[in-house]
Amino acid sequence: MPRFLVFAGTTEGRETLELLSRCGCETVACVATEYGGEVLPELPGLAVHTGRMGRGEMEKMMACGRFDGVLDATHPYAVEATENIRAACDGAAVPYLRILRTDAGLPRCVQVTNTAEAARYLASTVGKVLLTTGCKDLNLYTSIPDYRERLCPRVLPAAESLERCLQLGYRPQNIVCMQGPFSEEMNLAILRSLGATCLVTKNSGEAGGFWEKCEAARKAGAELVVIGRPSESGGVTMDELPRLLRERWDLEVPAKKKESPSEAYFPMFVRLAGRDVAVVGAGEIAARRINTLLEFGCRIHVIAPEASLSVQNLSESGKIDLTVREYHAGDCAGCALAVAATDCREVNHRVYEECTAAGIPVSVADCRAECSFYFPGVVRSGPAVIGVTASGTDHHLASAITRKIKAFLSSIVEK
Known part of the structure; x- marks a missing residue:
């Protein structure tokens, strides 16, 4: 059975592990933090190694693990990690493959090549700035004369992240400690609550919530500053990975089921203004669905035993009706449509059964x-x-x- 080592602290890493599992491979996933391990799927033949490693530790693991290959799916900005992994593979004589994140282009923005250049640009501007680039390079922004008053770093809710911000002199009232992923609505709420007129981000792609930040900045009227990706040579995207697995490791990769014309869905537009819609669940997926529905004037009733902060904010502002309890049969009665977006398969299936019996259109997040x-x-x-x-x-x-259509329409409006 083929055996692979995957550096997997990203969306591409999780997708790579799932693909290798379908191919019948044994895998060891390396993640830097405990949280990174918690979000990995439970897969047959998967073992997880948690903790940061230097080049020597990586090389030792590769030499002892008898791996057929190493797949590097680290973050596109994790240049040092990629250099260490590549060097360790050379030292251990193990085949190396870099998994690249697809770059879908950029919206209208100020483009800079690195954090130092972003800091120089911000020094020439005024107004508060939301920094969404992590805490590693926060020291470079301290060169801005008034950084303590202007800059608002958003970092993970970990003691070391907060401690670093405070040690560098950032004001407590300007520090946002939150765990993503962040919806467009949440990014917009943070920008407005801080009074920020600029947002700084890395071009982290769809997997990194890049477009949700771009859209939030646009709606808030905030300037968008994008730090470009480090250049990479070699590697494959997730779309190209199955072919490489077949060619380089002679794996049998299960083909994707192709949609027949008769299975495609007919695009029917319906009027929802003033009508009731039920959303069962109040996590991030549910929040995205709710924010889309809010644009169409319906009355949204959310049922969930607990709600994410973004859903709570929508309830407190009177935009939705939130009932904090478990789902009960009959919660969808009389609704124009329903959404099942909980993390419980049993509950989602019960919503599906109720809606199907009542003739209510339903979207079930975890079951196509x-x-x-x-x-x-x-x-x-x-x-x-x-x-x-x-x-x-x-x-x-x-x-x-969808992003390409938005960009096209925006260019027409600007003209």
């Missing part, structure tokens, strides 16, 4: 077969509404097309 409609990517420009879907088979494709 139980969806009578799919949530599309939505683009609005005045009275024009454009919905994009890949019939539930390729979320990344639908998202990429």
Whole structure:
């Protein structure tokens, strides 16, 4: 049985592990933090190593692990980690493959090449700035004369992250300690609560919540500063990985099921203004669905035993009706449509059964077969509404097309 070592602290890392599992491989996943290990899927033949390693430790693991290959799916900005992994593979004589994150282009923004250049640019501006680039390079921003008053770093809610911010002199009232992923609505709320007129981010792609930050900045009227990705030579994207696994390691990669024309979904537009919609669940997926529905004037009833901060904020502002309890049969009665987006398969299935029996259109987040409609990517420009879907088979494709349409419409409006 083929055996692989995967540096997996990213979305691409998790997708790589799932692909290797489908191929029947044994895998060891390396993640830097305990949180990184917690979000990995439970897969047959998967072992997890937690903790940061230097080049020597990596090389020792590779030499002792009898791996057929090492797949580097670390963050595109983790240059030092990639250099160490590549060097360790050379030392241990183990085949190396870099997994690249797809770059879908940039919206209208100020582009800089690195953090130092971002700091120099910010020094020439005024107003508060939301920094969403992590805590590693926060020291470089302290060269800005008034950084204590102006800069608001958003970092992980970990003691070491907060301690670093305080040691560098950032004011406690300007530090945002939160765990992502962040929805567009949450990014927008943070920008407005801080009074920030600028947002600084890395071009981390869809997996890094890049577009949610871009859209939030646009809606807030905040300037967007994007730190470009380090250049990379060699490697493959997730779309190209199956071919490389077949060619280099002679693996049998299960082919994706192709959608037949008869299984594609017909794009029907319905009026939701003034009608009731039930959303069962109040996590990040539910929040994204709710924010989309809010654009269409419906009355949204959310049922969940606990709610994410973004959903709580929507409830407190009176935009939705939130009931904090477990789902009960009949919660969807009389609704125009329903969404099941909990982390419990049993609850989602019960919502599906209730809605199907009552003839209520339902979207079930964790089961494509139980969806009578799919949530599309939505683009609005005045009275024009454009919905994009890949019939539930390729979320990344639908998202990429939605972004391109948004960029196209924005360019028309600017002209």
